[in-house]
Amino acid sequence: MLVNARRGYISSEYGLGYQVPLGLVFVGGPLTDAGFEVKLIDADALKLSEDELTSAAQDFAPDLIGISHTGSTAAHTHVIDTIYALKKALPESKLVYGGVYPSFAFRAIMEDVPAIDYVVRGEGENITLQLAAALRDGGAFEDIDGLVWRHREGGGFKVNQAAKPLCDLDRYRPGWELVDWDLYKLLGQRAAGVQFGRGCPNTCNFCGQWVFWKKYRRRSPKNFVDQIEHLANEYGIEHFWPADEHFAADREALTEVLEEMISRGIRVSMSINASVDTILRDEDILHLYKKAGVDFAALGVESDNDEVVDSFGKSSYAMATRAMELLRKHGILSCANVIFGLEDETFKTIWRRFLRLRRMDPDFINATYLTPHFWTPLGSKVPLDKVIEPDTSRWGYRNQVVATPNLTPGQLFFGVKATEFFLHIRPSRIWRAIFPHDRVVGRMGMNALYRALIVWMIEVVHDRPKNVVRAGEFAAHEKSVRILFPRATRKERR
Numbered sequence: 001m002l003v004n005a006r007r008g009y010i011s012s013e014y015g016l017g018y019q020v021p022l023g024l025v026f027v028g029g030p031l032t033d034a035g036f037e038v039k040l041i042d043a044d045a046l047k048l049s050e051d052e053l054t055s056a057a058q059d060f061a062p063d064l065i066g067i068s069h070t071g072s073t074a075a076h077t078h079v080i081d082t083i084y085a086l087k088k089a090l091p092e093s094k095l096v097y098g099g100v101y102p103s104f105a106f107r108a109i110m111e112d113v114p115a116i117d118y119v120v121r122g123e124g125e126n127i128t129l130q131l132a133a134a135l136r137d138g139g140a141f142e143d144i145d146g147l148v149w150r151h152r153e154g155g156g157f158k159v160n161q162a163a164k165p166l167c168d169l170d171r172y173r174p175g176w177e178l179v180d181w182d183l184y185k186l187l188g189q190r191a192a193g194v195q196f197g198r199g200c201p202n203t204c205n206f207c208g209q210w211v212f213w214k215k216y217r218r219r220s221p222k223n224f225v226d227q228i229e230h231l232a233n234e235y236g237i238e239h240f241w242p243a244d245e246h247f248a249a250d251r252e253a254l255t256e257v258l259e260e261m262i263s264r265g266i267r268v269s270m271s272i273n274a275s276v277d278t279i280l281r282d283e284d285i286l287h288l289y290k291k292a293g294v295d296f297a298a299l300g301v302e303s304d305n306d307e308v309v310d311s312f313g314k315s316s317y318a319m320a321t322r323a324m325e326l327l328r329k330h331g332i333l334s335c336a337n338v339i340f341g342l343e344d345e346t347f348k349t350i351w352r353r354f355l356r357l358r359r360m361d362p363d364f365i366n367a368t369y370l371t372p373h374f375w376t377p378l379g380s381k382v383p384l385d386k387v388i389e390p391d392t393s394r395w396g397y398r399n400q401v402v403a404t405p406n407l408t409p410g411q412l413f414f415g416v417k418a419t420e421f422f423l424h425i426r427p428s429r430i431w432r433a434i435f436p437h438d439r440v441v442g443r444m445g446m447n448a449l450y451r452a453l454i455v456w457m458i459e460v461v462h463d464r465p466k467n468v469v470r471a472g473e474f475a476a477h478e479k480s481v482r483i484l485f486p487r488a489t490r491k492e493r494r
């Protein structure tokens with residue numbers, strides 16, 4: 001049984017909506033194909049109470065329970081509560097925890113949570129398959145690369161060597177049939193996550209995803225488009241969000257995907273993550289993006305300050321501005337992802353960013369805060385005495401966690417919220433919402449704007465920095481320190 005734990009992020013509840021827990025779907029497909037009986041329960045989207053979940057689990061009586069949550073670090077304590085409830089209800093079932101956060105914090109997790117029998121580090125498909133087979137056939141856990149396993153009930157554990165990245169992704173079929181598709185909508189359309197590539201050619205120091213996936217690889221264009229066609233025809237999916245860090249990383253393969261979508265006449269919408277330089281690179285094929293259904297693109301702009309983006313090799317402000325212009329020209333809604341806290345913020349830096357973003361003119365901005373996950377190069381260097389957010393459930397990029405010397409958390413919050421609000425209601429933006437490039441983009445844009453404003457209001461009322469500590473006091477919060485900064489040995493991390 002595969003379980004997505006109940007977490008209820010503001011973004012899921014009021015923003016983009018609950019989305020398919022794709023990691024579990026990817027793990028479930030190969031298990032099903034190998035002959036195991038698999039059930040997927042999304043306790044988050046179904047808003048199940050612990051009792052409801054445990055009674056559903058008791059009905060199914062699984063031998064192995066796999067659990068995770070896409071929102072990873074900030075969902076961790078919720079996942080652990082669910083794990084204890086499941087283990088109490090089903091003491092005989094083995095329990096495996098996977099996903100981004102446990103892939104790095106496995107040692108502390110195994111020490112702290114005796115209810116967990118196994119942790120899977122990294123990509124789950126092959127490792128879980130081997131684990132299930134070993135449990136069924138009495139095989140040896142020592143031989144399963146990427147597995148952390150308990151060799152004594154509730155006690156000691158062993159850490160096997162890391163697994164190699166999966167190269168032939170086409171071999172692993174996502175278990176689409178496990179999903180209750182009525183649960184998932186994005187911007188008002190039935191939605192599915194799909195994945196073309198894993199990893200990212202960029203190595204930004206604040207991001208951990210290139211560390212997690214290790215190297216960039218992808219499915220074949222045909223396999224990817226087959227999946228989209230299957231989901232559209234079989235389950236009526238209208239909107240796809242490739243779960244890629246960087247959907248446009250490989251131009252040749254991307255062009256094949258776009259041309260294949262167009263030649264098969266698949267009429268769907270897509271929201272992609274890409275980078276500024278690839279949009280500039282693809283100026284000559286952006287019409288294909290649009291024709292194939294790309295209606296929304298989020299670009300990692302990160303900062304308007306060229307010195308800051310230079311330090312991790314990203315594109316300049318002028319390039320980002322040009323990329324937004326190109327997207328606009330082709331009728332693709334744009335979103336600029338920006339990070340507050342990459343430089344020592346003052347009201348002046350915030351005001352400057354606001355003015356420059358206004359000139360850049362994206363349709364949306366996603367304002368996030370620098371979040372120092374310990375496995376990222378930047379996160380590993382942030383000293384504990386600069387951390388001010390001991391509530392681990394707020395480590396999801398939407399709350400400040402690192403002190404800014406020149407602004408209090410309240411002041412920074414005010415600056416970020418004002419930036420978001422005034423950028424989203426600026427006249428050129430409203431004008432485009434009323435007179436959109438085309439009908440599809442008009443509907444999606446209005447829906448997204450409405451949701452952005454609802455999330456904004458809820459965050460202003462309920463998500464202000466309330467219980468932050470003073471810089472230097474974080475270390476006293478032992479449990480949080482352990483969750484947020486556990487250290488695996490260097491060898492294991494490799």
Ligand code: B12
Binds near residue numbers: 018019023069070101
């Ligand atoms: C698309 C996406 C979204 C979408 C949809 C997410 C969803 N399904 O609900 C939206 C925009 C809504 C979103 C929202 C959020 N997201 Co997001 N998102 C992504 C993104 C780009 C893809 C997620 C995905 O499906 N990946 C593909 C699957 C296959 O990968 P996977 O989940 O890691 O699963 C593999 C392994 O981890 C493992 N595995 C996973 N689960 C399990 C379980 C078991 C039992 C086992 C054995 C193995 C296993 O096997 C899987 C297959 O190999 C990732 C980055 C990325 N590329 O992964 C960020 C990412 C997951 N998001 C992140 C965050 C923080 C959030 C938010 C909390 C932001 C916010 N404050 O609102 C919310 C949480 C919403 C939610 N309900 O989860 C962070 C998590 C960071 C962290 N370490 O904590 C990530 C990693 C981005 C980043 N750069 O850091 N997100």
